[in-house]
Structures are given as structure tokens and as C-alpha cells.
Amino acid sequence: xxxxxxxxxxxxxxxxxxxxxxxxxxxxxxxxxxxxxxxxxxxxxxxxxxxxxxxxxxxxxxxxxxxxxxxxxxxxxxxxxxxxxxxxxxxxxxxxxxxxxxxxxxxxxxxxxxxxxxxxxxxxxxxxxxxxxxxxxxxxxxxxxxxxxxxxxxxxxxxxxxxxxxxxxxxxxxxxxxxxxxxxxxxxxxxxxxxxxxxxxxxxxxxxxxxxxxxxxxxxxxxxxxxxxxxxxxxxxxxxxxxxxxxxxxxxxxxxxxxxxxxxxxxxxxxxxxxxxxxxxxxxxxxxxxxxxxxxxxxxxxxxxxxxxxxxxxxxxxxxxxxxxxxxxxxxxxxxxxxxxxxxxxxxxxxxxxxxxxxxxxxxxxxxxxxxxx
Amino acid sequence: xxxxxxxxxxxxxxxxxxxxxxxxxxxxxxxxxxxxxxxxxxxxxxxxxxxxxxxxxxxxxxxxxxxxxxxxxxxxxxxxxxxxxxxxxxxxxxxxxxxxxxxxxxxxxxxxxxxxxxxxxxxxxxxxxxxxxxxxxxxxxxxxxxxxxxxxxxxxxxxxxxxxxxxxxxxxxxxxxxxxxxxxxxxxxxxxxxxxxxxxxxxxxxxxxxxxxxxxxxxxxxxxxxxxxxxxxxxxxxxxxxxxxxxxxxxxxxxxxxxxxxxxxxxxxxxxxxxxxxxxxxxxxxxxxxxxxxxxxxxxxxxx
Ligand SMILES: Nc1ncnc2c1ncn2[C@@H]1O[C@H](COP(=O)(O)OP(=O)(O)O)[C@@H](O)[C@H]1O
Ligand SMILES: [Mg+2]
Numbered sequence: 001x002x003x004x005x006x007x008x009x010x011x012x013x014x015x016x017x018x019x020x021x022x023x024x025x026x027x028x029x030x031x032x033x034x035x036x037x038x039x040x041x042x043x044x045x046x047x048x049x050x051x052x053x054x055x056x057x058x059x060x061x062x063x064x065x066x067x068x069x070x071x072x073x074x075x076x077x078x079x080x081x082x083x084x085x086x087x088x089x090x091x092x093x094x095x096x097x098x099x100x101x102x103x104x105x106x107x108x109x110x111x112x113x114x115x116x117x118x119x120x121x122x123x124x125x126x127x128x129x130x131x132x133x134x135x136x137x138x139x140x141x142x143x144x145x146x147x148x149x150x151x152x153x154x155x156x157x158x159x160x161x162x163x164x165x166x167x168x169x170x171x172x173x174x175x176x177x178x179x180x181x182x183x184x185x186x187x188x189x190x191x192x193x194x195x196x197x198x199x200x201x202x203x204x205x206x207x208x209x210x211x212x213x214x215x216x217x218x219x220x221x222x223x224x225x226x227x228x229x230x231x232x233x234x235x236x237x238x239x240x241x242x243x244x245x246x247x248x249x250x251x252x253x254x255x256x257x258x259x260x261x262x263x264x265x266x267x268x269x270x271x272x273x274x275x276x277x278x279x280x281x282x283x284x285x286x287x288x289x290x291x292x293x294x295x296x297x298x299x300x301x302x303x304x305x306x307x308x309x310x311x312x313x314x315x316x317x318x319x320x321x322x323x324x325x326x327x328x329x330x331x332x333x334x335x336x337x338x339x340x341x342x343x344x345x346x347x348x349x350x351x352x353x354x355x356x357x358x359x360x361x362x363x364x365x366x367x368x369x370x371x372x373x374x
Numbered sequence: 375x376x377x378x379x380x381x382x383x384x385x386x387x388x389x390x391x392x393x394x395x396x397x398x399x400x401x402x403x404x405x406x407x408x409x410x411x412x413x414x415x416x417x418x419x420x421x422x423x424x425x426x427x428x429x430x431x432x433x434x435x436x437x438x439x440x441x442x443x444x445x446x447x448x449x450x451x452x453x454x455x456x457x458x459x460x461x462x463x464x465x466x467x468x469x470x471x472x473x474x475x476x477x478x479x480x481x482x483x484x485x486x487x488x489x490x491x492x493x494x495x496x497x498x499x500x501x502x503x504x505x506x507x508x509x510x511x512x513x514x515x516x517x518x519x520x521x522x523x524x525x526x527x528x529x530x531x532x533x534x535x536x537x538x539x540x541x542x543x544x545x546x547x548x549x550x551x552x553x554x555x556x557x558x559x560x561x562x563x564x565x566x567x568x569x570x571x572x573x574x575x576x577x578x579x580x581x582x583x584x585x586x587x588x589x590x591x592x593x594x595x596x597x598x599x600x601x602x603x604x605x606x607x608x609x610x611x612x613x614x615x616x617x618x619x620x621x622x623x624x625x626x627x628x629x630x631x632x633x634x635x636x637x638x639x640x641x642x643x644x645x646x647x648x649x650x651x652x653x654x655x656x657x658x659x660x661x662x663x664x665x666x667x668x669x670x671x672x673x674x675x676x677x678x
Contacts, residue, residue, distance in 0.1 A: 011478030015467065022466050213462035213521075215428055217479045218451045371447070373428050 004220055012219065012227030020231045026197075027235075034193040034239045038246055041185050050076045052135055054100035055083035055092055062109045064150075068120065068163075071145040072102065077135035089123070099125045099132055112150075112162050119166045126169035133181075139165045182251045183334045184307045186243050187269070191301050191327050194236050194270050198277030199290040201228040202369075207287060212373060221369035225362060228281075229274045236270035237263070257337030261344060265337070265351060269330040272358040276326075279365040301327040326354045377404050379529050379560040380425060382436025382443060386583075387420055387429060394420045395583040398434070402562060402576075407555050409574030410564035413671055417583040418564040419459055422531045425562070426454050439528050452480070455522030459533040459564075461514045465507025469498050469517055472506050473524060480525035488524060496520045512543040519547065523554065530554075532563040536570065548573050568664045579667070581674045591663055600661040600669050601640045603647055605633040605654040613650055620646040625668050636665045 020027065054072065058065050072078040078100065083089055092098035103121040105111075111118035122139070124132050143165065150162055202224075205211040214224070240263065247253035255262070277294060284290035302308060304322035311322060311332075322328045329350035336342035380402040387395045395417040402408045410418050423429040425438050427447025435442070441449040463472045473492060477485040493499055496516050501509060506517060515535055522530065530551070536544045548570065551561055563574070571577055572591050579587040579594070587594050605613065610633040617626040617635055622642020626635040633654070637643045647656050 005481065007481050008479050011475055014478070015464070015471070015475045018471060019464065019466055208465070209458070209460045209462045210464055211462075212428065212458045212460075213456075216426055216451060216454070216456040216458075217476070218448060219479055371427075372430055373423060374430060 004222060008219055009223045009227060012223055013230055016227045017231045020235070030193060030197060030235055031238060031242070034189045035242055035246060037189045037192060038185060038243055039250075041189070049134075051079040052077055052099040052132065053092075053097060054078045054080050054102055055089055055098045056080045056102050056104070057083050057086070057089050058104035058108075059106045062104055064109055064112055064146075064163075065104050067149045068102070068104070068142075068146055071142045071149065074145065075135075075138045075142050077138045078102075093123060093125050096125065100135070108163075115162075117162065117164060119164055122165055122167045124167055124169050136167055139167070182247050182253050183338045184331055186240075186247060187305070187327055187330045187334050188302065188307055189243060190236070190239065190266070190270065190330070191273060191298070193239055194232065194273040195277050195294050195297070196291065197232050197235070198228055198274045199280045199284075199294045200287050201278055202281035203284055203287045203290050215371060215373065221366045221371065222362070224369070225275075225278050225365055228278055229271060232274050233267060233270055236274070237267065240266050240270070253338060255338055256341030257343060261347070262334070262337050265333045265347060265354075266330070268351065268354050268358065269326055269333075272326040272354050272361070275358050275361045275365065279361050279368070282365045282368050297325075301325055304328065305331050307331060323353065324357070326357050329354050378402065378437075379404050379406075380408075380436075380438055380562065382425065382438070383434055385421065385424055385431045385434035385436065387417075387424060387431050393583055395424070395431075398580075398583065398585060400578065400585070402560060404560055405555055405558050406576060407551060407561045407563065407574045409571045409577045410562055410580065411566070411571055411577060411667065412564075412580030413674065416580040418580055419533055420583075421580070422456070422533050422562065422564065426450055426456050426531055428456075452525075453528045455525070455527035455530045457518050457522045457530070457532045457535050459537075461506075461518060463506050463514075463518060463521055466505060468503050468505055469493070469509070470502045472517065473521055476521045476524050482525060492520050492524050511538045512540055515539050515547070516543070519550070523559075528558075528560065530559060530561040530563070532561065534564050534566070536565065536567065544570070568662070568667070571663055571667075577663075579670060581670065586670060595661050595663060595666055598661065598666045598669065599638060600636055600666055601638070601643055602634060602636045602659050602661045602665055603643060603656055604659045605635075605647075605650075605656045606631060607654040609653060613654060617646060617650070620649070622646055624672055625665065634659075634665070636661060636669060638669075 056065070056069055069080050073080055080102065083092065083098075083101070089098070089101040089103075093101060101123040103123070105118055105121070108118055108120075124136065126132060143163070147162055202211075205214060244253075244255070248255065276297065280290045280293040284293055300321065304314065304318050305311075305325055305328040306322065307327075311319065311328070314322065333342075333347045333350045336346055340346075378401050380400055383399045385395055385398040385400075386393070398417075398421060400421075410422070412418055420429060424431045425443065427443060427450050430444070435444060437443065438450050439453050443450065464475070467475065470489065470493065473489045474485065477489050482488050493502055496519070498513075498517065498520065501513060506514065509517060515538075519532075519535060522532075532551075536547055539547065544567070551563070552573070555561060563570070565571060574591070576590055577588060577594050578585055587597065589597065610628055610631075614626045614628050614633050617623050617633075622637045622639045623635050623646050624637045626633065628634070635643065635646070
């Protein structure tokens, strides 16, 4: 009999670690690329576009309307133009001619004068949340400007603002601010950087001819798999550390949830990707195929995880499919923990699917791992 | 347990339509050094792989070190030292790290000591911390052999272990194998070198996946039915050229200062010799192993 042996696992782990550490070129890339991607995407997102086309829709003429319009224009983010009808507003948004429609409700002046705090409705085209994120954030200062420009009688009661903005994110109700992008980006960058490192693990042994020797020795498939995964989990943590620090420093990312819990969940996420990579490596007959298999899964991770499109807005089949992908769950966990300060109770329902995925994938890989050269 | 370390019957294996091994039966006793010969592509590597469970045979059965080759591959692996035809240790690990890895995977109790001793015994001390990928051919072979005897196997399967190794290193290699045979280690070794074949207690000759001849060197030579003549004198090179196409002459070549011709038909050979006239001094000699194998190779080629 030849059962699982911890001593053999340690031997394999030592060998893999030496090999990983000695491959300094790959190692440098593994560390550098995620950081580069983060900055590339992050700054593309953070590009802070200004003078966005906005339509001003008002039913009746209003004296405050001009004050609001001026405040919006002065913020630098809005470039207002008068529009006449709801239809014109809808078409403008749909075509992309307008990023915003600012709607002043009927009887606005009177409501402000009475201190009723009426709402100004802002319809935003949120398909590209990064584009409008800063413009939306700027509304607070617009409000302050507006208050300052009001007649003194209203300013005497600063605790009840004269008006407020209700932002309605069209097309993309989930994602509004840049803050939503960075956590998602962390997950996407991690998917990129962890999926590929192990796809070559087994095919490399096969192509270098070392597989024959490995197979001739009394090692178990599961030992080989785990030994291929673990060194990269540590490297994955180095990546996580760098990415988190960079996000906090450069993108003002808040970290509201428990950091150890976050790291634990990300560790599981990394392991699930690495396991998937090893599986590709097991079923592919050469490195090229393994890489292609991995690329094939990147697309759904990107599209169906809730990174590109709001998850709840997707058709049911896409949601079902998306829920199978670890990236989807990691996306929810990271967003929830970083932005909302979620804890274990909130994330548990996303942790189990990732764990199940990892186990299933490893079981499949072990089943497919040929202990012969056939 | 019987004394046959390898005992397999009717092994066969094909790749696609190509029958690589067919009806191969082989018995090797404990302590034997069995030489595995045959042209490239005759199925030596495939057979060796089936013996250690790396390839599943399509048909046939048998045991290796008393374990079933079909069902107990894991047990076989623990007690076999397999040296692959192509270097298959890790190029990016040092000599020591490679050996240490092998020792650890075999869960050797006194790993460090065993590795140190092996490095000492194989003269790898100076290269202990060199990357395996940077070793020259001969040293790589030596490292590979060290790795496959390290865990004290009962059977060595060596696939062309001395290809590309200098004469001295080959001599040392074989001395080592003989030393270990004394302690009861059984060896199956494939080779293309005749001097190595002569050092085997038994030769197994494979052609197109079938065993054509087996036995000791003398028996193989005796059983071949080959006749060889040798000539010395002036102009043997020219005579060799003339004789190469002569009827009944299968091979004619000059070795040192003698011309050597071989064929199956004594009368035809004698006629060819007579036709050469009196310039050379002829005598019949015992065929050498090399003559026999060249003969078998040409028979094989003719059959294709
Ligand atoms: N994995 C394989 N797939 C297809 N053909 C193979 C495979 N391995 C060996 N062969 C073929 O089987 C034949 C015998 O190969 P091999 O056993 O390596 O011969 P030898 O070791 O005697 O040179 C060759 O023609 C080779 O091309
Ligand atoms: Mg071969």
C-alpha cells in the first residue's frame, strides 16, 4: 500500500520551493505584473474625467435653477445644456450624448423657500462608473456652493440644507463610485496573476522529461498537486499584500472589515485559482494548451463575476454560471469587507462555494492525473 | 517467493496501429545482469516502462520483484531503480538537492547520511553544489545512476545508461554494476555497446518488439550459425571493397590490421575467398558478438 505521506509532501514541497525561488525571472514577473496591472487599470479608472455633458431639465422656470446650474458648472465636472423634454433626456442618455440629466422638480423655488428640502433628481449613465464616480462625489461641494449662494435667510438654518441630490444610476445601479472599482480590480488582478502560474506546473514536468522520473517514484498525485500549489499561495499573499498597500496608498481604498478574515478569504480564493491552473496543467498535453484553457476561463471571470456588469442585472443563466466562478464570490467578499465592513456572517455564503470549487477541482485533477506515461 | 526478479509473459503494447512490443516473455533471476539489445525503435524502452508500471501493457501479465505489474505498480516503484534513457532529474536543482529529494521521496530513514555516502562513493563530491543542468554528459549519467541506486532497490532498470559517456566512465559504471550484482542486485540494462553486452550474464536481443535470441554471449554466438573469415596482408582495404558486394558475404570490414568477412553460407564465403587469389592470408575465426548483431540487424532490414 502507498498512502498519503506527509514526509513525501514535504520533500515535494521543498523541491518545488527551490525551483520557484530559483526561477528569478518568473518570480519577478509574478510580483511585478499585478502591481503594473493595478496601476494601469487603476489610473485609467482614476483618470478623473471632467466637463461631462449633462442636460438640465426643468418643468417651470426657476430662480434657483440658475444657481444650481452655475454651481454644477463651476465644479468642473458638469457641462450643462438646457433640454426640453423627458424624451430628449432619455434619448440623450441612451445615445451617450448625455452622461447626466439634472431634473429640477416642479415648484422647486417655493419648496426651497419654505425649507422643505426638495430633491433634485440626477439621472446618471452608470455604464462606466469610473467615468462618473468623481462627478457624483463632487455633488457634495456643489450642494455647499448652492447653500452659500442662497439668500441669507436660508443660510441661517444650516442644519436643514435647502435641497438635496438624489442620484439615480441608470443601467448600472450597483456601481457608483471609484471605490467600487478598486476592490473588484484587486480580485481581477489576482485572478490574472494566480491562474497562470500553475497552469505550467505539470506540463513543464512532462515537457522537460522529468515526469518520467517523478512517476517512477512512489509519489501520490495528491501530494504532487498540493506541493505545486502551496509555494504559489505564499507568492499570492505577497501579491495581495502589495496590491492592498498600493490600493490604500494610491487609491485611498478603505479597509473596513477584519484584515485577517480578508486575508483568509483571499487565501482560499488564490488556492482555488491555483487548483484550477493545476487541473488545466493535468488535462493539457502541452504548455500552449494549458495556457489557452486558462485564457478561456478569464473571459467569464471578467464578464460574469459582477466586475464588468452588475451581477443582479444579468440574465438568470449568467448568474447561475457566474456563481460557479470563484472570482464572483471573491468579488463580493472583497467589496463587502472593504467597503461595508462585512464580517464572517455576511461572507460565509461566498466562502463555501469557493471552498467547494477548490475541492472539486483538485479531486478532478487527481482523477485525471495519469500515473502512467499513456 | 521464487527467485525470478522479473517474470513476465506475453507482454504486448501498441501505439495506435504500431505494434511496439509483441508476445514478449522474459525471466530474469536474482543477481543476473541482463543485457537488452536491439535496434533503435525495437521496443526496449517500452518494455522497460511496462516492467515498472509506467506504461500499461495491452496484453500479457507477470510479476516484477514478486509484485503484479498490472496491479501493484506502487509497490514495484519502491523497490526498483529506473534510470531513464533521457536525463530526467531536475536541471535547476543541484546534485545534492536532487539526491536529497529522491531520498526524501523514498522516505529513507537516514537520508542525509545516505546521500553523503552516495556522493562520496560516486565521486560527486566536487560537484555537490553544482546545478545538474550544468553537468557534462558523463557526470549527469553518474548522478542519474546515483539517484536510482540510492534507495537500495532490488532491481535496476537502466535504459542506455552509458550513451555518450567516455570509456573510463563506462568502465567504472560497469564495475559498479558488477559490484552490486554480487550483493544480489538484479539489473536489466539496455545498450548498443558490444563490450557492455559481453559483460552481461545474459543477452536478450529484441527485433520489432519480439525477442529473437537470448542467452549468454557464447551461446548467442554459437547459436547464430554465422561463419567468419579473417585475412591479413597487403591490400586488405581494397579487398574489403571488392568483397562487400560478393555473393554470400553479408558484411566485410577492416578492424585494425585484419579484414573480417561474415556470412551464413560457408561454401559461398569460401568461394568468395578463393576468388580473391593468393595475395592475402585467410583463416576461419570465431564470430564476435558484433558480427552476430550486425547479421541480425541486416536480416531484420531485409525482412522489412
Ligand atoms: N508514447 C509513444 N507514442 C507513440 N509511439 C511511441 C511511443 N513510445 C514509443 N513509441 C514508438 O515505439 C517504438 C519503440 O520505441 P522504444 O520502445 O522507445 O524503442 P527503443 O527503446 O528500443 O529504441 C518506436 O517506433 C517509437 O516511435
Ligand atoms: Mg529507447
